[in-house]
Amino acid sequence: MNTEISGVILMYALVILLAIPLGRYIGRVFSNESTWPDRLFNPIDRVFYKMSGVDPTRPMTWKQHLLSLLTINLVWFILGMFVLMNMSWLPLNPDGNPSMGADLAFNTVTSFICNTNLQHYSGETGMSYLGQLILMLFQFISAASGISIASVLFTAMKERTTTQLGNAYFFFVRTCTRILFPIALVTAVLLLLNGTPMTFEGKDTITSVQGDTIQVSRGPVAAFVPVKHLGTNGGGFFGPNSAHPLENPNYMTNIIEMVAQMIIPVALIFALGYILKRRRFARMIYGVMTIGFLILVIPTIVNEVSGNPAISRMGISQPFGNMEGKEVRFGPVASAYWSIATTVISTGSINSMHDSFMPLSGMNQLLGMMVNCFYGGVGVGLMNFYIFIILAVFISGLMVGRTPEFMGKKIEAREMKIAMIIALLHPLFILAGTAIASHLYAGSPEAYAGWLNNPGYHGFSEMLYEFTSSSANNGSGFEGLGDNTPFWNIACGIVMMLARYLPIIGPIAIAGSLAAKKYTPESAGTLKTDTSTFGLMIFAVIAIVAALSFFPALALGPIAEYFSLY
Amino acid sequence: MKENIMPAIRLTLVCLVFFCGIYTLIVLGLAQLTPNKGNGETINLNGKKYYSNIGQKFTEDRYFWSRPSAVDYNAAGAAGSNKGPSNPDYLQTVQQRIDTFLAHNPGVRKADIPSDLVTASGSGLDPHISVQATEIQIKRVAAVRGITESELRQLVEQNVEKPLLGLFGTERINVLQLNLALDHLKRKI
Numbered sequence: 001m002n003t004e005i006s007g008v009i010l011m012y013a014l015v016i017l018l019a020i021p022l023g024r025y026i027g028r029v030f031s032n033e034s035t036w037p038d039r040l041f042n043p044i045d046r047v048f049y050k051m052s053g054v055d056p057t058r059p060m061t062w063k064q065h066l067l068s069l070l071t072i073n074l075v076w077f078i079l080g081m082f083v084l085m086n087m088s089w090l091p092l093n094p095d096g097n098p099s100m101g102a103d104l105a106f107n108t109v110t111s112f113i114c115n116t117n118l119q120h121y122s123g124e125t126g127m128s129y130l131g132q133l134i135l136m137l138f139q140f141i142s143a144a145s146g147i148s149i150a151s152v153l154f155t156a157m158k159e160r161t162t163t164q165l166g167n168a169y170f171f172f173v174r175t176c177t178r179i180l181f182p183i184a185l186v187t188a189v190l191l192l193l194n195g196t197p198m199t200f201e202g203k204d205t206i207t208s209v210q211g212d213t214i215q216v217s218r219g220p221v222a223a224f225v226p227v228k229h230l231g232t233n234g235g236g237f238f239g240p241n242s243a244h245p246l247e248n249p250n251y252m253t254n255i256i257e258m259v260a261q262m263i264i265p266v267a268l269i270f271a272l273g274y275i276l277k278r279r280r281f282a283r284m285i286y287g288v289m290t291i292g293f294l295i296l297v298i299p300t301i302v303n304e305v306s307g308n309p310a311i312s313r314m315g316i317s318q319p320f321g322n323m324e325g326k327e328v329r330f331g332p333v334a335s336a337y338w339s340i341a342t343t344v345i346s347t348g349s350i351n352s353m354h355d356s357f358m359p360l361s362g363m364n365q366l367l368g369m370m371v372n373c374f375y376g377g378v379g380v381g382l383m384n385f386y387i388f389i390i391l392a393v394f395i396s397g398l399m400v401g402r403t404p405e406f407m408g409k410k411i412e413a414r415e416m417k418i419a420m421i422i423a424l425l426h427p428l429f430i431l432a433g434t435a436i437a438s439h440l441y442a443g444s445p446e447a448y449a450g451w452l453n454n455p456g457y458h459g460f461s462e463m464l465y466e467f468t469s470s471s472a473n474n475g476s477g478f479e480g481l482g483d484n485t486p487f488w489n490i491a492c493g494i495v496m497m498l499a500r501y502l503p504i505i506g507p508i509a510i511a512g513s514l515a516a517k518k519y520t521p522e523s524a525g526t527l528k529t530d531t532s533t534f535g536l537m538i539f540a541v542i543a544i545v546a547a548l549s550f551f552p553a554l555a556l557g558p559i560a561e562y563f564s565l566y
Numbered sequence: 567m568k569e570n571i572m573p574a575i576r577l578t579l580v581c582l583v584f585f586c587g588i589y590t591l592i593v594l595g596l597a598q599l600t601p602n603k604g605n606g607e608t609i610n611l612n613g614k615k616y617y618s619n620i621g622q623k624f625t626e627d628r629y630f631w632s633r634p635s636a637v638d639y640n641a642a643g644a645a646g647s648n649k650g651p652s653n654p655d656y657l658q659t660v661q662q663r664i665d666t667f668l669a670h671n672p673g674v675r676k677a678d679i680p681s682d683l684v685t686a687s688g689s690g691l692d693p694h695i696s697v698q699a700t701e702i703q704i705k706r707v708a709a710v711r712g713i714t715e716s717e718l719r720q721l722v723e724q725n726v727e728k729p730l731l732g733l734f735g736t737e738r739i740n741v742l743q744l745n746l747a748l749d750h751l752k753r754k755i
Contacts, residue, residue, distance in 0.1 A: 206615050320682055329694050352646075
C-alpha cells in the first residue's frame with residue numbers, strides 16, 4: 001500500500017520538476033526569444049510557413065485570430081469526415097474494419113477536432129490504421145490550436161493598449177514543431193522501450209496455453225499514445241484506452257503517461273507568469289488549481305482503497321479495495337489518482353473503468369469536469385479560469401466599492417455580460433442535455449433499454465456523465481452507456497462543438513476588448529490579484545457556481561447511490 | 567474567411583505530411599531498434615508465441631486462475647464490465663464467482679479470497695493477479711499436479727514482480743508467466 005502512495009507522489013513531483021523549466025521554455029517560444037533548439041527548428045518552421053503561404057510576422061486582431069481558428073477547424077472537419085466515412089476502402093486497413101456511418105463519423109470527428117476524444121466506437125473494430133493516423137493528426141493540431149489561442153490571451157493580457165495580438169500561424173506552427181513534436185518523440189521512445197507496439201501489421205493469431213485460438217489487435221500505438229496525453233486529448237487507440245496492456249504495459253508507462261498529460265497544462269501557468277513578468281500571479285493561479293485538485297483526489301483515493309461495502313458483506317477480503325474495472329499492475333491508488341487527473345485536466349484517457357468506481361469517486365470525477373479549470377485542458381483550462389478571474393474581480397470590486405480593474409484595465413458591462421454567459425453555458429449544456437435524455441428514457445424505458453448498463457441512480461449518473469464529459473471537452477465516459485445511437489452521437493457532437501468554440505470566443509473577446517482599453521497604472525487603490533486573499537475569492541466563485549448549478553443533479557445520481565449502498 | 571481558407575488548407579496538408587508521415591516514420595524507425603522491434607513483448611517457448619502483457623483465460627484446475635474478464639480475454643475486442651458498484655446483477659455475478667472458487671478450492675476460507683480474483687479487470691486482459699490471489703490457489707494446483715506445496719510456493723516466490731525500484735507501485739504476479747513456468751516444471755520431472 002505504501003509503495004502505491006509513493007507512486008502517485010512521484011508522479012506529481014515529476015510533473016512539477018518538469019513543468020517549471022518547460023513553462024519558461026514555452027514562454028520564450030511564444031515571446032519569440034531565442035531558445036537552444038532554434039537552430040534545428042527555425043528551418044522547419046520556415047518550410048511550414050512557405051508551404052502554407054502565410055506571413056508569420058503579420059499581426060492580427062482578436063477577431064482575425066478567431067476567424068483563422070474557425071476556418072482551419074472547418075477544413076479539419078471536412079478532411080476527417082471524408083476519411084472516417086471511407087476508410088473501409090482506403091489504404092492501411094489490414095483488419096478490414098468498416099467505414100463509419102454519418103452520425104458516428106460526425107461525433108468522432110467533432111470529438112477529435114474539439115480536443116474532446118469522446119469515443120462511441122472501439123479502436124480494435126471501428127477504426128483503420130489510416131483512421132487512427134488522422135485522429136492522431138487531430139490530437140496534435142487541436143492541442144496546438146488550444147495552446148496557440150491561449151497565447152493570444154497571454155499577449156492580450158500583457159499588452160498595454162493595442163489591437164495587434166500577434167499572428168495565429170506563428171503561434172500554431174511553433175506549438176506544433178517546438179513543443180508537441182519533440183516531447184511526443186521522447187515519450188514515444190520511452191513507451192517503445194517498455195513494450196508498447198508500433199507496427200502496421202494487422203491482428204496476430206496465437207494459441208493460448210489452454211489451447212484456445214486468440215486474436216491480438218496491434219497497431220502503431222507508440223506514435224499515438226504520447227500525443228493523446230501531451231495534448232490532453234485522451235482518445236484511446238484500443239477500446240479500454242490506457243487500461244489496455246498494450247497501450248499502458250506497466251507501472252513505468254503509467255508514470256510516463258500520467259506525467260505526459262499533466263506537464264503542458266501546468267507548464268502553461270508558469271509560461272503565463274514568464275510572459276506577463278508576474279510570477280506571483282502565476283503562483284496564485286497554480287495554488288488555487290492545486291488545492292482544487294487535492295480536494296478531489298484525496299477522498300477519491302480513500303474511497304477506492306476502502307472498497308465496496310456490498311462486496312465486504314459477501315465475506316471476502318478487499319486488500320486492494322474496489323478492483324472492479326481496475327488493473328492489478330496499477331492498483332487502486334494509481335487508478336483513483338489517474339481518474340481525477342484525467343477529469344480535471346480534460347484528458348479523458350483512463351486506466352480503469354470510471355463506471356465501476358464507488359459513487360462518491362464518480363461524483364469527484366464529475367466535479368472535476370464540471371469545474372473544468374483545475375489545471376484544465378491545454379490552453380483552454382486557463383481560458384476557463386480566466387472567466388472565473390473576471391467574475392472574481394468584479395465581485396471583489398463590488399464588495400469594496402471600487403471600479404473593478406484587472407491588469408490595469410477597467411472591467412465594464414460588456415466584459416461582464418460575456419463572462420456571465422460563458423460561465424452559464426457549461427451548466428446549461430450539461431443539465432439540459434441530461435434532462436432531455438432522462439425525459440426520453442423515462443417516457444419509454446423499453447424503447448431505450450439499450451442505453452443504460454446499470455439500473456437506478458447509477459443509470460442516471462451514466463447519462464449525466466456523458467453530457468458532462470462532452471461539455472467539458474473531456475472525453476472519458478461511464479462507458480456502460482450504449483452511446484453509439486443517433487441521439488447520443490448527434491447530441492454529444494453538438495454539445496462538444498458549442499462547448500469548444502464558445503468558451504474560446506468569449507475569453508478572447510474579453511481579452512481583446514480589454515487590451516484595446518486605456519491602461520491605468522496600478523496605485524494603492526488597485527485590487528491586488530496576486531494575493532492569496534484574491535485566490536480564495538476565485539475559489540469561492542468557482543465553488544458557488546459549481547455547487548449551485550450541479551448539486552441537484554449530483555444528488556439524484558452519485559449521492560443517492562451512495563446512501564443506497566452504505 | 568476568403569483570406570483564411572487557402573492558408574488553412576495548405577497548413578493542414580503540411581501538418582498531415584509532418585505528423586502522419588515524418589513523425590510516424592521516425593517512431594516506426596526507432597521501434598526497429600528496440601529489443602522487440604515494435605511488436606510488443608512476446609515470449610517464444612517450444613515454438614509457440616505468447617504476448618507477455620496480454621492476459622489469457624485460465625480456468626482449469628491445474629493452472630493458477632486469472633481474473634474474471636468481461637470479454638472472456640478477447641484480445642481483439644477488449645473491454646471492462648462497466649458495472650456500477652450497486653448493480654444487483656453485478657453483485658450476484660461476484661457471489662457466483664466466490665461460490666465457484668470455493669467449490670474448486672475446498673479448505674480455503676472465504677475471508678481469505680482477495681477481491682481481484684472475483685472482479686473483472688478494466689481491459690478484460692489483465693495479465694496479473696495479486697500475490698494473495700496466487701497463494702490461496704497453491705493447495706489446489708499442488709494437489710492436481712502432484713507437486714509439493716513448498717516447491718510450488720518457491721515457484722510463486724520466483725515469479726513475484728516487485729514494485730518499480732522496490733519503491734513505487736504494486737506487487738503482483740503475471741499469471742501467464744507463472745503457468746508457463748509451471749508447465750516447464752512438470753516437463754523437467
